[in-house]
Amino acid sequence: MKYSKMGTTIVLTVLMGLPGAGKSTLCETLASAASENPDLVDFIFIHVCFDTLIPLSLQEKFVEAKKAGVEDTAESWKQARQEVYLNVDELVSCLKTENYDSDVFKFFNVHRNCIGKDSRFVILLDDNFYYRSMRYEYYQLARKHTVGFMQMYIDINYNVAIKQNSNRTQRVPETVIQSMAEKFQPPKPTENRWEDPTFLTQSSDGTDLKGLWDMILLSMSSPVLPVENxxxxxxxxxxxxxxxxxxxxxxxxxxxxxxxxxxxxxxxxxxxxxxxxxxxxxxxxxxxxxxxxxxxxxxxxxxxxxxxxxxxxxxxxxxxxxxxx
Known part of the structure; x- marks a missing residue:
């Protein structure tokens, strides 16, 4: 499978799903499969794991503070996510201008010697993204930089999420998963044009990798264009x-x-x-x-x-x- 060198060299890929859905596992599987495919050797995956950048221990503090009625909890949570967003913004800008000496690469643990002349970048935004507004701001970022955008949705129900979460080293409290499941806004590409393309799977293990790769390549060949009007x-x-x-x-x-x-x-x-x-x-x-x-x-x-x-x-x-x- 060959990729087009037209369009863009960057795709912002939003992964969404309940805690325990297997989003990080899917990121690892995708990168591993690409390394074994000679047609995809130039692809570099940048895993933006929100649970690493905003540790679960800190997230739990936000939850507890909210329960206690601390007024600035929402603002603190927004600021933590905003820091990640601003760094992703700078990362995309540096990749486009080939400024690989920026400190932003250290923030995302990307090594300069991994980047080649013909590198293509898939930025995997690994978070729950249960509100549509959380995903939309990254679509706007793709529009700002004229790069590719797509979504990957691991659609599992609450009971499966609870079971899989229990096998994690760092477990998310069940009350958090329950609350998130109640608020979750699944993608609706037929109603919201910006949510197309979206790749849907019910498992991180049985994912159709070929179909997923086709969507990544499509997004790379069709970047989000600025709005003229x-x-x-x-x-x-x-x-x-x-x-x-x-x-x-x-x-x-x-x-x-x-x-x-x-x-x-x-x-x-x-x-x-x-x-x-x-x-x-x-x-x-x-x-x-x-x-x-x-x-x-x-x-x-x-x-x-x-x-x-x-x-x-x-x-x-x-x-x-x-x-x-």
Missing amino acids: NEFEKEEARLICSRNVAHQADLYLRSLVGKTIKEDQKTGSKNNKDFAAQVNAARQSVMVSVRKGSLLFPPNIAENIDDTNRESFEKFLREEFKRNL
């Missing part, structure tokens, strides 16, 4: 939001309706029946804008709602709701 990107963000955020917006607005009506009943300042109709009309008006994509959310909440931006999301909706009352 910024209005198109804004419209795409609106549509993504209308699909992925509408349900959560509806749930929150319904709770806001109930709270608003109860507060009014305590004061008795308005006609209950008329005010209830007015409040519900305000909710419906906001939801119509959300579903049509005409309500432009701020960038940090336009793609997905998670623990890091829920407060901003609810504040934005409250303000829109008040404007429609």
Whole structure:
């Protein structure tokens, strides 16, 4: 199997799945198989293992702090992940400019003497990536540098993850896996164009390596291109939001309706029946804008709602709701 030397020499590959799915094992299998294939001898794998860069002991501290109600927990978690992101950004930039003397290579344990003149780079981003927004930021990074992008999803259920996690040297707490399983947002390439291509497998052992390699080579020959029309990107963000955020917006607005009506009943300042109709009309008006994509959310909440931006999301909706009352 030959690879094309057109396109790009770099592919950002996002691996996702529950803890214990076998993502790191798949990374090792992929690198080992490539070393035995003469057509792939120029490929260099850079394994970005988040559990190494953000140790499980530190992750557990974040979890415990969150349970204890420590306010800056989310911010600390975001900063730890942001450091990894910024280093990946610098890594891609250095690979493109062939600046192999940067300290960023030490950060990812990449040795200069491993890089040849015709090297091709597969950057394996090994994390759970259970929120779609976590994956989308790396798609945007691929767009920024005009390099390849793809996803690998090891789709296993909660019980299998628990069993396989029990065999690990460093085990992830079962409560963390359970919480992650409940929040996990699987890729939807048919709805989100940026999630195509995505390689799906149910096991790190029985993976179709040929199919996986074909997808890597396809991504390398078809890098993500910059968006020429910024209005198109804004419209795409609106549509993504209308699909992925509408349900959560509806749930929150319904709770806001109930709270608003109860507060009014305590004061008795308005006609209950008329005010209830007015409040519900305000909710419906906001939801119509959300579903049509005409309500432009701020960038940090336009793609997905998670623990890091829920407060901003609810504040934005409250303000829109008040404007429609």
